[in-house]
Amino acid sequence: MSNINLLIDIVLLTMLVFTTITIVRSRSLFAIVMLSGIYSLLSANIFVILDAVDVAFTEAAVGAGISTVLMLATIGITGYEQKKRKTISSISPMIVVIITGAVLVYGTLDMPAFTDPSAPIHQHVAPRYINDSPTEVGIPNMVTSVLASYRGYDTMGEVIVVFAALIGVLSLLGIREKKSDPIYTEPPPRPILQVMAKFMIPFIILFALYVQFHGDFGPGGGFQAGVIFSVAIILYTLTFSQQDAMKLVPPSILKRLAALGVLIYGGTGIVSLFKGGNFLDYNVLAHDPVHGQHYGILIIEFGVGLTVACVMMLIFFAFISRGDKNP
């Protein structure tokens, strides 16, 4: 069994290296974006083999899914080819790269062996999480309990980073809402795609909700669910039209909802302060600590999902509304 894992590891890592080399050598931005999607998918596979399903899920949804779509929307604005530059000497970058690489390799010499149980990372806080999470938090998926409860501050920081990215994009680009109605023709311009999208979107949204609320029990959570939900709307935008999608989910409402998600997260912390606990201490939210933890994790995961979904949709709208033609 471990032999076949080793074989799969070797194949995946080799493919990863070849993908990287192709990305570096290619000049077509479109190809580079697609290849980086493949890169993320390969790393997601490696994470699955390492038994890190939550990370793999996030990598597949965020890295291979939404960031590829956002990058494609970006090169829709910028153009598909890398600009030709003056050929500069390749010696000095080469020296820098070799020195940095040598330093990095030297750094790995001090690292403990892979899967060494006495490594510092397995001795610090991990044993406490693993021993106490089932009784303190009481949800089956330990990753969610670490992410949402023990490391609630860090996750709040991540949500705020996502929100800050939205503020950056909106203040730099903004969303141009087209006032004109979309042109409906008979037959529709993309009949097969539209029928298929109509069929798939409800299932995608259902799956997003499942991932959102099942995050306590299996791999999943707010980040992945938010991304999957926004993908449903992006699919609708691509197969129908931008105006239709903006009528369905108006950007003005999305902006408020994105802020509301962060507010829900922070508000949970404030409520726990008022109830006599520490900031983001869910123990005081209900009559007994374990129930409080359950409520707290559900509420903040909902906040995370809301923010991530709205931010992704808004960034996508901001990008495609800059493009000349209707996608």
Place this chain on the structure above:
Amino acid sequence: MMSLIIDALSWACLLLGCFLGVSGAFGVFRFKDFYSRAHAASVTDTLCVFFIVAGLVLQSGFNLVTVKLIFIVVLLWLTSPVASHALIRSAYQTGLKPTLSTTRKESAKRGQS
């Protein structure tokens, strides 16, 4: 006896699926035209996946895993052909013409005669 038959069937399915997958990969690399390449890739998407998952279903017996595998096949059969269609459609609309050995007029003539 029964398990032997099921094993043999599932292995036949897996091998057939592997053969289709490998031939699809060969097609993607060896065909010259974009459209024939896309055709080779779409064979891998559908029939190859079907045979491999059918082999795995026979191996797993009837339980929750089987249902999940069947869901995967249904999802791929619905989405992969549409994805191939979208790819080829956008290629055709951006002006990539298929390389044909005969023109349209010639093939029409051949059909009549």
